[in-house]
Each structure stands twice: as C-alpha cells, then as structure tokens.
Amino acid sequence: MHGTSLDRVATEADVSKTNLLYYFGSKDELYVSVLRELLDVWLTPLKTFSVEQDPLVAIGDYIRVKLELSRDHPEESRLFCMEVMQGAPLLLAELEQPLRELVEAKVKVIKAWIDSGKIAPVDPHHLIFSIWATTQHYADFQTQVKAVTGRTLEDPAFFEEVLQNLQALILNGLRPR
C-alpha cells in the first residue's frame, strides 16, 4: 500500500510493469529511490540559510521557494506526506540522520540570529516546522482548500495572496520586540 500501483506508474512512465521491476528490483526499491531524490530536492532551499544573511529576507525567500514547490509539484508533496504518515517505513533512516543533522545545523543559524537580536526568540525547530506545515498544506490539502475557497496555487493571484499572507504571518511573528 503506497498510494499508487506499479501499473499506474508503468502506464504514466510509458514502460512496462516488468521493466520497472527489472530496473529497480522491487516496488519498495523504486519508492526509496524516488523518495530519496524528492527529499533532497525539497530540502535544498533550507541548506542556503547562513548567519550572515538578513533573517527576514532569508526566511521570506524560503517561504516563497517552498510555496513554489507546493505549486509545481503537489503530487510529490503528497507522496512524501503519505510515506511519513505511514511511519516512514522506507525513509526513516533518512529522516533520523541527514534530515535531523540538516535541521540541527539550521537551528544553530536561527539561534545566532536570535542571540544577535535580529529576530524574536522563538524555538527554531517549531519555526521550521511551521513553515513546512503551512506551505505544504496548500499541496497536500489542495482538495480541501479548493472546496472552501474555490481556488488553487495554480491561480497566480491566489499564489500571491497565499504568499503575502504566510510571509506576513510568520515574519511579523518574528519581528524583534
């Protein structure tokens, strides 16, 4: 059970089901390679955080890039969400090692920003989680957002509206006081 079948993947990718298994060995191995690459792409923008940046600019940019990912690759976001929700049977090691270390490194950067008084003292972990949660929400819960508002991120005006609101919410919450 992984949200899709080899048959669907094979049809979509225009190869035979047997060839998929020939190349990847098993469905799980296919999933692992897809998810690993996916995790890498989605984490890249976080890697650019560094102490010398202006935190409000860096975080504002990060929110924009993450929201663009939600707009351009919603199925990938949902695939990853599916995996994590099931307890990350295939990806737990990736989450516990590389992801954890990346987050810890960036937590230190955010702490430095706080210590120098550039942003308000929030727990960096929860700041990062909040950015992930709010931006990915528009991909993972696209159906619900559309049912309630009638719109999706593919509508450029709606994208801008979401971006402005998330940036305002999070950056205002961070303004030093």
Next chain:
Amino acid sequence: MHGTSLDRVATEADVSKTNLLYYFGSKDELYVSVLRELLDVWLTPLKTFSVEQDPLVAIGDYIRVKLELSRDHPEESRLFCMEVMQGAPLLLAELEQPLRELVEAKVKVIKAWIDSGKIAPVDPHHLIFSIWATTQHYADFQTQVKAVTGRTLEDPAFFEEVLQNLQALILNGLRPR
C-alpha cells in the same frame, strides 16, 4: 486503498469482518460514516468563534484545542489527511457544503475583528488554514517530528513548548499595528 483493511478494523473492534459489512453495507459506507463523524468533532471548536469574544483569546484557545486533538487522536487526523490527499473521493460533498459554509461564517467573524481594529488585517481564510496546518502537522508528521527532535506531543513538556510557540507565532502576527 484507504490506509487500513477491514480485517484490521474488525480485529481492533473485536467483531467479525462479515458483521462489519452486514452493518455498514460496504467498506466505503463505513469510511463515510467514520469520516463524517470525525469531521464534525474536529470542526466543533471552530464553531464557537463569535464577534463578542476577544479575538486573541479565542484564537489562542482554538490553537490549544486543535493541538489537543492532534495529541489525543493522531490516527484520526491521519485518516482524514489520507482522505483529503486522495482528492476526498468520499467526503468531497461534505467539504464543499457544510465545511465551506462554516468557514465562510467564521471568516465573517474574523473580518469583523479586523474592521474594529482588534487584530491586524490578514486574510481570514489563510489564518484558519495556517492554524489547521501547523496544529495537524504534529499529528500527521509525527514520525518526522520525532525523527528530528526525538519527541512527540505525548510528552507534556513538548506539548507545552509547541503550544507556546504556535500561539506566539500566530498571535504575534495578529497583534494590531
């Protein structure tokens, strides 16, 4: 494909699989009734929003209650998330009618708060989505949160920490300026 099997449900509920089908007719009908009840419970706290409340108290309380739901019923949160991520095949009508209407009603309340200058002018839709996204994140992405921080909402100290941070982030973003 719905995250669990009738066999599991039957075992867990200590009834036979055939009896489940006897009572509910089909797996889909069982799901619909479970999801409907679930949606109702999860939306109840939003229903209490009213113009005469102090918005910062009302929203702060809402964040707490939603986070308690994420702590006490994470599997239900994930079940609902699963359904929506698949395009809400069983629940779309519920999202487009009762949910939409409830949200629109509460959007009006939040707009009244904004118009009277009690909170900053944010789009109420995105405020509501942000609260849903951030609070449910700790249930739906429990595995990832635990992999990164080593902790879950079941740890009372961690629960308090998350609550303080989410309230600070969102309420500070709303403080009139």
Next chain:
DNA sequence: GTCTATATGCCGATAGAC
C-alpha cells in the same frame, strides 16, 4: 444476526520465450 466458506479482483513478483 453471526458464523464459515468462497467468489472475485487487484497487485507485486517471477518464469521463460525471444
């Protein structure tokens, strides 16, 4: 109403021809 047995269908994986 509740059980056992079984029909039916889908999916992952393998065998074997070419």
Next chain:
DNA sequence: GTCTATCGGCATATAGAC
C-alpha cells in the same frame, strides 16, 4: 533487455448454514 503469461497473496464482498 523486453515481452507475455502466470503464480500467489491479500482484500472486498457474497452465499448460505445455523
């Protein structure tokens, strides 16, 4: 390497005895 055919497992659903 790529195809067709098929096995074996699991899950929903139904038939029929009690």
